[in-house]
Amino acid sequence: MKGYWHFAALAVGAAIVRIYFANDWIIIVFLLWISYLYFYGRLKKVPIFISLIMFFFFSLYIPPPTSQSSTALSSETAHYIGEIVSPVQLTQDKLEFVLEEQHSKQNILILYFPDNNKQTAEIEPVLDSFKYGASCMVSGSVELPNKSRNPAQFDYREYLLKSGITYQLILEDLTHVECDGSKFLERFYMLREQLLNHVESRFSAYTASWLTAIVFGDDSKMDSETEDIFQRWSLSHIIAISGSNIGLIVALFYFLLVKLNLLTQEKAQWLMVFFLPVYALLAGGDPSVWRASIMVVLFILLNKFKFRFSYTDILSIVFILLIFLDNTIMYHVGFQLSFLVTFAILLSKNWVGGTKSPFWQLLQISFVSQMVIIPIQFNYFSIFQPLSIILNLIVIPYFTVFVIPLMYILVPLSFLPNVFINLLDSLFFLIHQMIIAFIDLIDSVLYYPFLTSGFPFIAIIIYFGLFLLFMHDLERGMLIKAFRSGLLMTLLIMGIVARPYFSSEGTVTMFDIGQGDAFLIELPYRKGVIMIDAGSRFSFEDMNPTDSVYQQILRPYFYSRGIRELDSLILTHEDTDHIGSAEFIFKEMEVEQLIVSRYFDLSVLQKWSQIRKKPELVLVKGGDIITVSDQQLHVLAPDQDRASSNENSIVVFTEFGGVSWLFTGDITKTEESVLIQNYPNLSVDVLKVAHHGSSTSTDQDFIETADPRFALIPVGVDNSYGHPTPEVLETLEKFDVEILRTDQHGAVQFKYDDGGTFFPFLHKLRGEDK
Structure with a gap:
């Protein structure tokens, strides 16, 4: 073989x-x-x-990506006996580990969310018993992890299933779990925790966050904005442990041990054979680390026993071996990217080797690495930045020559007196801040990404076929043929990204953001994108809006649909559950028009300091018409200042695909009465129920006059307000209105061309085409 x-x-x-x-x-x-x-x-x-x-x-x-065990566990409170089969992770927010239940052999994710004020007192006395390999008895009720409730939202349940975890159990108290014993690997996990704590105690928080990410694979302390930028520009591999890190470790070991005559070459090789697997454990066991470590160990052992295998053979053997040892590892994005990039670099080694200039070799490697991961980049992150190839060319040498070696050197130096540590810490902070500022500047000026929901299966096959042809022709110097293959690859990418601009289908999406409103209208042929309200959750500590809705729901959807700007953002009124995500939209996206009522409290807008591009502010009142492309939205209210944010909500009437819609904000029964007085012939097919189904709205006379066929209610699951109220539901059912609720159906999409159809994300409707 x-x-x-x-x-x-x-x-x-x-x-x-x-x-x-x-x-x-x-x-x-x-x-x-x-x-x-x-x-x-x-x-x-x-x-x-x-x-x-x-x-x-x-x-x-290999199990299917969403396969579940045939043995179902009861959701009732029970005792579960099993073994801890993962490192125990303790952060400021939670304690978690995976328990393999001894009878069903199912993996259960055990979670505990401590009160921050009692964290140390609660956890430390029992934490010593939570060890890898410990036998535990856990009391509680298992549940299925949360599914995604919106299109393009991260699916936590699917993620756990791909990791071999079917259930989760949230502990109410640590007294509900008893553990005893451990296994040999626990020593390495304990050593890892001790090293992490040591590093964090000796360096500034800034330096420690980079050191723990690059050396130990723990990026939990990294600044989230920096991580976002690195992900957008395909730089995430730099702040994660990769094969290049292992190469630097091997080179450093050989220099220190062999060149300085501390050990013979033979003994140094044997030391590497034992050290690299240990380091892979200390570094968090990321697939890319295991790949590189096992490859080096295999090369050393095979050479010692006079076996000669090519790099491709070794890579292939390691690939098969890792999947055999863990049959879910191929679902790990790091595993996919690591092997794909390594295979592509091996495939192009003759082409790269034919170039004498180190600069051009680095450019070639960066180009190949970026091109080969494009389908995966789109499928997982819905984004690809073409200029990342150039930025990688600048950033990678800096990290390879300065940052990564320094981080590894700082680990042993951390045991020296503070005077040395503080000097190196300050030096790193000074230089690194300038580089990160440079990347921030590039991101703010040259951020023109390709956005799409991903490659269809057949497109992936075609793309990699063209990529192989492209590399084959480049290696043989057939530049004209290579240009043709490269042009076809580019056209394929552009065609997939441009799909919305060739589609006659329009979409209206009611997002499930909990207790809040967020509607997005995508006009056919991407003639315009309109958003009506962009609510958010809020922090109970300071009552300020949080970015969780934008980060977890809205932005992933924007990326998946190739939406980089909004033509109009209509904010019906000032409440956080209707406008809380707007400031995060302004920070990262361009909004051409911000539309609010003449009675909107404009002081709210002054709090939004970070705006990518200042939008045109349009003030409207009843009787005005908003026009986006050829789509007209008629403003029916407010016609006067009613001294209340809810009662001053903008009410919009429009049509999509021959179906009439009425968006009502949070108006009350009084404003509903005014509406039917001002518009006695008002009739709609789809009604956005006001105020999440509160009893203050949805008057019987209003429903009788408007005569909707569908009622949309954006409402939180098990919300404390009791929305929608029985009174509202009875009124809607009395007039045979079909109800779509985000707490029951998740996000709801209406796709239209000549006619339209509703598509609930979680459940189907009782009807067909409407």
């Missing part, structure tokens, strides 16, 4: 693709490919046989 292990790895990859996309056509394609290789003499019997075994074995061995 020497020289042919990549065929076995490709067979495993084909099995993964078949399972991930649930597409049995992959079996036929794989068999045809294997048959072609055999009958045309490209592959001998042994590699063919092993590749077939690999494909069918891993097709059965």
